[in-house]
Amino acid sequence: MSTAEIDKLRIKVDEIDLKLRDMxxxxxxxxxxxxxxKKVHGLPSFDPIREREMxxxxxxxxxxxxxxxxxxxxxxxxxxxxxxxxxxDHRKALLV
Amino acid sequence: MSTAEIDKLRIKVDEIDLKLRDMxxxxxxxxxxxxxxKKVHGLPSFDPIREREMxxxxxxxxxxxxxxxxxxxxxxxxxxxxxxxxxxDHRKALLV
Numbered sequence: 734m735s736t737a738e739i740d741k742l743r744i745k746v747d748e749i750d751l752k753l754r755d756m757x758x759x760x761x762x763x764x765x766x767x768x769x770x771k772k773v774h775g776l777p778s779f780d781p782i783r784e785r786e787m788x789x790x791x792x793x794x795x796x797x798x799x800x801x802x803x804x805x806x807x808x809x810x811x812x813x814x815x816x817x818x819x820x821x822d823h824r825k826a827l828l829v
Numbered sequence: 830m831s832t833a834e835i836d837k838l839r840i841k842v843d844e845i846d847l848k849l850r851d852m853x854x855x856x857x858x859x860x861x862x863x864x865x866x867k868k869v870h871g872l873p874s875f876d877p878i879r880e881r882e883m884x885x886x887x888x889x890x891x892x893x894x895x896x897x898x899x900x901x902x903x904x905x906x907x908x909x910x911x912x913x914x915x916x917x918d919h920r921k922a923l924l925v
Contacts, residue, residue, distance in 0.1 A: 747886055749856045757849070758894060767839065795850065797857075798861060799854050806910070807853065
């Protein structure tokens with residue numbers, strides 16, 4: 734067995750990472766659109782009930798190997814980043 | 830404009846979240862395979878040079894809206910979760 738096998742698996746990891754990045758950006762775009770609509774409707778940007786629903790959705794039928802708690806921890810970071818993006822957007826809007 | 834538009838966008842977010850979850854689990858499976866091969870070759874499980882390469886890879890051609898720093902922060906959490914998964918695997922192996 735050679736380390737060439739490791740290199741082959743690493744290429745697959747790199748491919749997944751680019752897909753994850755692009756999907757995270759796609760998600761961020763949707764979050765920005767939702768944020769703008771929420772503003773129009775006078776709804777708050779943070780909705781703890783919706784966040785709980787999203788975390789439950791991730792837990793449903795999770796086949797691992799990541800445990801649900803680990804995945805939810807990662808997703809909480811994604812949600813936080815999305816919220817920061819919305820806040821930056823609002824700040825920029827106020828500066829115009 | 831109604832909040833139905835928000836609901837429509839939320840369905841898209843939910844679809845992305847499931848894809849992200851499944852892709853994170855696929856990545857975790859690969860990380861576990863790499864970890865086993867590394868053990869065979871007597872290589873350390875944490876490789877800071879490889880981690881830097883992965884972070885640079887994510888930065889290349891990032892089209893946003895997430896800033897590169899934000900994405901790298903999320904990916905560091907993903908790497909950390911992968912490392913914890915490897916460590917749990919090794920601990921279990923020692924207990925057998």
